[in-house]
Amino acid sequence: MVRGMILAAFIATFVGGAAFAQETCESKAVGKDGKALAGAAKTSFMKKCMADSCTTKAVSADGKPLSGAAKTSFIKKCEKGA
Numbered sequence: 001m002v003r004g005m006i007l008a009a010f011i012a013t014f015v016g017g018a019a020f021a022q023e024t025c026e027s028k029a030v031g032k033d034g035k036a037l038a039g040a041a042k043t044s045f046m047k048k049c050m051a052d053s054c055t056t057k058a059v060s061a062d063g064k065p066l067s068g069a070a071k072t073s074f075i076k077k078c079e080k081g082a
Contacts, residue, residue, distance in 0.1 A: 054078035
């Protein structure tokens with residue numbers, strides 16, 4: 001029972017973290033000239049930024065990095081913002 005509650009709290013932390021990461025990536029989407037990126041450049045930047053931020057969050061409940069199918073599943077969900 002306690003393990004289930006800890007897992008639920010852990011997952012809730014990442015759901016909120018995904019929304020925060022999206023805002024951070026959005027605010028970082030700026031070109032060398034200081035202007036906001038647009039079009040394909042912004043799409044490419046956002047995809048890479050979200051993948052990078054999700055990869056650092058792919059850890060298990062005990063703090064060990066995820067691997068294999070668990071990591072792939074986590075990254076897919078994280079990038080979708082779900």
